[in-house]
Amino acid sequence: MTTCQDIEVSTARIQANSFEEIVRKLRLLPEQYVNSVQLKDWVRKNKDQKYVPSDLLKAWETVSDF
Numbered sequence: 001m002t003t004c005q006d007i008e009v010s011t012a013r014i015q016a017n018s019f020e021e022i023v024r025k026l027r028l029l030p031e032q033y034v035n036s037v038q039l040k041d042w043v044r045k046n047k048d049q050k051y052v053p054s055d056l057l058k059a060w061e062t063v064s065d066f
Helices: 004-014 018-026 037-046 054-063
Strands: none
Touching: 018 037, 037 054
């Protein structure tokens, strides 16, 4: 028997988070993230409210003041 909680969990698994949505919109491959100006601008505006991979933040911190 499927419960309401099961449906919520399975729905959450298929919904992209905001980071995934912007990456898809910008048509970026993971190896392109660090060099994307548009992604970096989005992260600057959203990093305190949205999920951003910590490896990406660390990579940008080593390159410049982020």
